Amino acid sequence: MSEPLHPVLIFYFSALLISLFSSRKIVQLLVIIIPLFGLLNLYSLPDGSYHQFTLHGFHFLALNIDPLSRIFAYIFHIAVCITLIYTTAFDDTSKLAFGFFYAGSALGVVFAGDFLTFYIFWELLTLSAVAILLKRKTDRAARAGIHYLLTHVVGGLALLSGVILHYLDYGSLQMIRLSLSGTAEWLIFMGLGVMCAFPLLHCWLTDSYPEASISGTVFLSIFTTKSAVYSLARIFPGQSELIWIGAVMTIFPIFYAVIENDLRRVLSYSLINQVGFMVIGIGLGTYLSINGAVAHVFTHILYKSLLFMSIGAVMFRTGTARATGLGGLARSMPFTTACCIIGAASISAVPFFSGFASKSLVVSAAADGHHLALWLVLLFASAGVFHHAGIKVPFFAFFSHDSGLRVKEAPLPMLAAMGIAAFLCVIIGVFPEYTLYPLLPYPVSYNPYTAAHIVSQFELLSFAALAFTLLLLSGIYPAEMRATNLDFDWFYRKAASWLIVAAGVIVAATSKLLELAGKMLVSVYHRLRTLPDYLVYTTGLKSTVRPIGESLALALLFMTALIFIM
Amino acid sequence: MKKLSKTARTAVRLLFTGCLILLGLDLALLGHDTHFIYESRHFFYACFGFCSGLIIVLLAKHVLRPIVKRSEDYYE
Numbered sequence: 001m002s003e004p005l006h007p008v009l010i011f012y013f014s015a016l017l018i019s020l021f022s023s024r025k026i027v028q029l030l031v032i033i034i035p036l037f038g039l040l041n042l043y044s045l046p047d048g049s050y051h052q053f054t055l056h057g058f059h060f061l062a063l064n065i066d067p068l069s070r071i072f073a074y075i076f077h078i079a080v081c082i083t084l085i086y087t088t089a090f091d092d093t094s095k096l097a098f099g100f101f102y103a104g105s106a107l108g109v110v111f112a113g114d115f116l117t118f119y120i121f122w123e124l125l126t127l128s129a130v131a132i133l134l135k136r137k138t139d140r141a142a143r144a145g146i147h148y149l150l151t152h153v154v155g156g157l158a159l160l161s162g163v164i165l166h167y168l169d170y171g172s173l174q175m176i177r178l179s180l181s182g183t184a185e186w187l188i189f190m191g192l193g194v195m196c197a198f199p200l201l202h203c204w205l206t207d208s209y210p211e212a213s214i215s216g217t218v219f220l221s222i223f224t225t226k227s228a229v230y231s232l233a234r235i236f237p238g239q240s241e242l243i244w245i246g247a248v249m250t251i252f253p254i255f256y257a258v259i260e261n262d263l264r265r266v267l268s269y270s271l272i273n274q275v276g277f278m279v280i281g282i283g284l285g286t287y288l289s290i291n292g293a294v295a296h297v298f299t300h301i302l303y304k305s306l307l308f309m310s311i312g313a314v315m316f317r318t319g320t321a322r323a324t325g326l327g328g329l330a331r332s333m334p335f336t337t338a339c340c341i342i343g344a345a346s347i348s349a350v351p352f353f354s355g356f357a358s359k360s361l362v363v364s365a366a367a368d369g370h371h372l373a374l375w376l377v378l379l380f381a382s383a384g385v386f387h388h389a390g391i392k393v394p395f396f397a398f399f400s401h402d403s404g405l406r407v408k409e410a411p412l413p414m415l416a417a418m419g420i421a422a423f424l425c426v427i428i429g430v431f432p433e434y435t436l437y438p439l440l441p442y443p444v445s446y447n448p449y450t451a452a453h454i455v456s457q458f459e460l461l462s463f464a465a466l467a468f469t470l471l472l473l474s475g476i477y478p479a480e481m482r483a484t485n486l487d488f489d490w491f492y493r494k495a496a497s498w499l500i501v502a503a504g505v506i507v508a509a510t511s512k513l514l515e516l517a518g519k520m521l522v523s524v525y526h527r528l529r530t531l532p533d534y535l536v537y538t539t540g541l542k543s544t545v546r547p548i549g550e551s552l553a554l555a556l557l558f559m560t561a562l563i564f565i566m
Numbered sequence: 567m568k569k570l571s572k573t574a575r576t577a578v579r580l581l582f583t584g585c586l587i588l589l590g591l592d593l594a595l596l597g598h599d600t601h602f603i604y605e606s607r608h609f610f611y612a613c614f615g616f617c618s619g620l621i622i623v624l625l626a627k628h629v630l631r632p633i634v635k636r637s638e639d640y641y642e
Binding site for chain 2: 255383387462463465466469477478482
């Protein structure tokens with residue numbers, strides 16, 4: 001039987017194909033046809049293992065299809081189609097080619113059935129993401145690209161080391177479920193943690209995403225962290241450490257997002273907050289929670305790309321995404337405003353929008369497990385995300401004060417892409433049982449639309465909005481300011497350089513001291529050596545005492561060396 | 567208090583009205599069949615949402631911003 005067409009090959013071939021065309025109309029057609037063809041190809045493939053071969057004793061499995069990899073692949077196809085339609089409004093075809101390559105690498109990660117194939121696509125994903133970042137061709141983007149690359153190289157090395165140790169332990173590269181029982185597993189876990197933006201390992205994300213081009217940020221928001229979430233769901237489901245790592249991820253970005261001025265950075269912080277929900281779902285490890293994590297990936301890709309696209313459209317027309325330079329754009333860009341509000345409602349899990357259908361699964365799983373503290377954290381994080389992504393982003397971009405900007409509505413391809421994403425956010429939110437839940441890896445018997453659930457969610461969000469309104473009206477809400485807010489990367493961007501200078505001073509001072517000590521030692525050695533000559537000369541002793549002086553000098557040197565060594 | 571435009575005044579009134587209606591619905595529909603004792607208390611979600619909003623903003627403004635705020639070109 002012949003092997004089926006690997007979905008990755010479709011995307012990699014498309015990356016080559018699309019760079020051959022310069023006509024925008026043909027390219028716009030291709031970016032719709034290719035992902036649709038990819039979706040059909042994927043739909044036609046039954047679950048199973050394909051493209052297996054053995055090389056130098058290693059067994060490779062390049063295409064492993066099961067319900068978990070399938071749903072990730074579906075949403076990656078949909079997202080790449082929407083983002084590429086958006087991108088055709090203004091970007092050159094080389095950016096689209098990188099987009100296809102980046103999405104193809106993410107598919108490679110999702111379909112890999114062995115650790116080596118997984119690692120190779122993992123690194124290709126990093127390289128294509130850096131290429132997308134560098135395409136903006138600004139100094140800040142270049143710095144962010146280097147930051148991204150260095151962080152991910154370290155994460156990749158941890159992953160590779162873990163894979164090698166795992167192979168030495170088990171003699172197999174097959175991707176299996178692991179638990180944190182040894183060095184190999186911890187190294188793999190931390191490698192995935194870098195890409196998943198675990199707390200303290202997250203700074204590459206908030207540094208790089210806002211510095212990419214308009215379309216680049218949309219691309220980056222879709223694939224990197226979600227590939228890492230997939231990997232955690234595949235390798236470490238039910239790992240209890242993930243619960244509290246995820247809890248921290250849901251909380252700390254909220255505070256940064258409130259004081260951040262750049263709306264794309266606000267969305268980057270909220271991305272970490274949302275990935276936190278997914279990580280918690282994987283950590284809880286029940287069918288309901290893993291379904292919740294996977295469902296949240298699906299909806300998050302749609303509403304987060306919608307939010308980045310709407311702020312990107314604003315940036316395209318006004319040249320800025322900073323809250324201090326925006327405001328009052330709702331009249332100029334009504335369709336973009338509506339799409340942004342739909343994205344904001346979805347990320348805030350407002351009932352009848354997509355986030356509600358997915359986030360409820362994770363929160364219910366925490367409640368079912370009677371994790372009271374975790375449940376309270378999730379409620380707090382839900383109120384927080386509504387505060388900064390649900391209200392702040394649309395409010396400061398489209399309402400607030402009148403910035404005086406009078407611009408045209410976004411171009412048609414941008415509107416089309418945002419329209420499709422907004423439509424999917426609503427349709428999934430209203431009919432999750434027909435659209436989203438059948439795709440999940442485990443059977444779902446969950447109804448988010450009970451009267452009590454709807455009322456409690458509306459109550460939580462409305463009173464969080466009331467707090468925002470009262471703080472804003474009373475002038476207590478922090479004013480938007482042009483500033484850099486220090487994050488953990490300060491320690492390796494600034495403090496580390498100070499440490500290197502301090503270490504240099506210490507090394508220089510030590511070497512000076514050693515030099516002085518050496519000179520003193522040589523001087524003492526010479527004096528001891530010449531002492532017998534002096535005694536022979538002054539006292540008339542026999543010349544046989546001469547070797548005694550030399551022996552004394554050598555013994556002194558030896559003892560000094562011994563003291564240093566000990 | 568800031569002076570509001572007519573549209574903003576309408577939006578604020580709608581929000582206040584919505585909150586009042588939700589408190590009424592809370593009394594009618596919530597408080598049964600819960601996982602935790604807190605859920606069975608009426609107005610728990612309202613209090614939690616409101617307090618969360620206040621805590622987030624006050625901590626971000628008075629604790630985090632004074633510690634982390636630097637000039638925009640700090641790393642350049």
